[in-house]
Amino acid sequence: MSLYTAKKANGGYRISKVTDDLEFESSYITTEDSCECPAGHRPSCRHREMLPDFLARGRVGTAWMLDYDNGQWFWYNVDQGTLSNTGPSTKRNTFEGGLRRRI
Numbered sequence: 001m002s003l004y005t006a007k008k009a010n011g012g013y014r015i016s017k018v019t020d021d022l023e024f025e026s027s028y029i030t031t032e033d034s035c036e037c038p039a040g041h042r043p044s045c046r047h048r049e050m051l052p053d054f055l056a057r058g059r060v061g062t063a064w065m066l067d068y069d070n071g072q073w074f075w076y077n078v079d080q081g082t083l084s085n086t087g088p089s090t091k092r093n094t095f096e097g098g099l100r101r102r103i
């Protein structure tokens with residue numbers, strides 16, 4: 001799995017790759033027409049491709065992670081340290097605060 005999260009940063013968005021062990025591996029500042037990753041000089045790259053998806057779904061700065069290779073979304077449950085594809089419960093939404101603390 002290639003999991004990614006997105007956060008607002010430095011006038012763009014910080015897209016971070018997360019390993020299967022949920023460790024942050026690498027991150028790049030991306031905007032809709034630029035990226036600081038090694039493929040940044042190309043017309044597009046995976047970060048620029050996935051950014052509109054994060055924006056359209058309102059998943060920037062949340063615990064949602066995109067599995068880019070499979071186009072699947074996972075919700076990172078900070079309390080349990082697990083991923084689920086069902087998303088947060090609407091009653092008890094403490095995950096966002098938890099993720100912010102960890103980052």
Ligand SMILES: [Zn+2]
Nearest residue numbers: 035037045047
């Ligand atoms: Zn890139």
